[in-house]
Amino acid sequence: MKAKVTVKLKNGVLDPQGKAVQHAAQALGFSEVQDVRVGKSFEIVLEAKDPKQAKERLSQLSEKLLANTVIEGFEVEIL
Amino acid sequence: MKVGVIVFPGSNCDHDLYHVLGKVVGFESVYLWHKDRDLQNCGAVLVPGGFSYGDYLRCGAIARFSPIMQEVEKFAKGGGPVLGICNGFQILTESHLLPGVLMRNRSLQFVCDTTRVRVESSETPFTRKVEAGSVLQMPVAHGEGNYFIDEEGLKRLEGEDRVVFRYVDEHGHTSDHANPNGSLGNIAGICNAARNVVALMPHPERVSEKILGSAEGKIIFESLLAG
Numbered sequence: 001m002k003a004k005v006t007v008k009l010k011n012g013v014l015d016p017q018g019k020a021v022q023h024a025a026q027a028l029g030f031s032e033v034q035d036v037r038v039g040k041s042f043e044i045v046l047e048a049k050d051p052k053q054a055k056e057r058l059s060q061l062s063e064k065l066l067a068n069t070v071i072e073g074f075e076v077e078i079l
Numbered sequence: 080m081k082v083g084v085i086v087f088p089g090s091n092c093d094h095d096l097y098h099v100l101g102k103v104v105g106f107e108s109v110y111l112w113h114k115d116r117d118l119q120n121c122g123a124v125l126v127p128g129g130f131s132y133g134d135y136l137r138c139g140a141i142a143r144f145s146p147i148m149q150e151v152e153k154f155a156k157g158g159g160p161v162l163g164i165c166n167g168f169q170i171l172t173e174s175h176l177l178p179g180v181l182m183r184n185r186s187l188q189f190v191c192d193t194t195r196v197r198v199e200s201s202e203t204p205f206t207r208k209v210e211a212g213s214v215l216q217m218p219v220a221h222g223e224g225n226y227f228i229d230e231e232g233l234k235r236l237e238g239e240d241r242v243v244f245r246y247v248d249e250h251g252h253t254s255d256h257a258n259p260n261g262s263l264g265n266i267a268g269i270c271n272a273a274r275n276v277v278a279l280m281p282h283p284e285r286v287s288e289k290i291l292g293s294a295e296g297k298i299i300f301e302s303l304l305a306g
Contacts, residue, residue, distance in 0.1 A: 016183055070178075
């Protein structure tokens with residue numbers, strides 16, 4: 001089974017990287033870009049008996065390893 | 080006392096620490112390999128700076144799960160003194176031995192500079208020889224030293240006098256321009272509730288010998304001796 005986990009900073013946590021990208025975008029003439037949040041995306045191939053189980057396991061993995069839940073949230077998507 | 084310096088792949092301040100502890104301060108210092116599960120009866124453990132596991136995923140995130148860190152967690156929970164420096168601080172927050180997280184510097188740049196750091200508390204094994212309020216000049220060298228914790232966590236740290244080090248300017252004030260990385264409350268280092276686990280971003284081991292410019296940081300390691 002294939003899945004995608006997206007990790008991004010929680011709302012309210014300042015994202016200086018996102019801000020830098022936003023400013024660069026505006027400097028390039030993309031003045032409509034109002035806000036940018038930079039995150040990480042993991043493409044994962046795993047064995048699971050059904051999508052529900054895969055999602056559950058990947059949520060555990062995200063809590064434990066992929067995200068630092070002090071500042072980051074995550075989304076698991078089964079592809 | 081025997082003190083252990085953890086060695087991860089990518090640690091780069093381990094030799095400095097080993098040298099300062101063993102040759103300058105006078106402990107018996109030993110290296111503790113990341114794959115080992117034995118703290119060799121050390122009375123204190125130091126987690127050095129560097130780029131453990133290439134800083135992959137997040138700084139300290141992989142190191143946290145190494146076999147030796149499982150032992151360090153047990154040691155820390157049993158009251159053993161643990162000091163994290165720079166990457167060591169990042170590893171200790173990822174291990175949940177210390178609260179909060181070290182984020183990318185607000186400048187987005189790696190900062191390599193000398194900072195003034197005020198010691199806020201003498202009530203830890205690594206500051207007990209330092210009078211609270213003293214200022215030490217110590218270098219920083221990091222890309223992710225921007226300390227962050229939620230409001231409730233910060234209140235708790237402040238209320239329990241657990242902010243151990245703070246960046247200050249030449250007048251001793253916690254001004255914004257003295258803050259090298261954007262850390263909340265100019266925080267440079269903290270301790271856990273039991274006060275035996277301490278960590279800071281600046282590098283006391285790099286200012287522990289006069290011949291290398293300054294010995295102001297040596298007192299951090301000598302404090303351990305005073306116990």
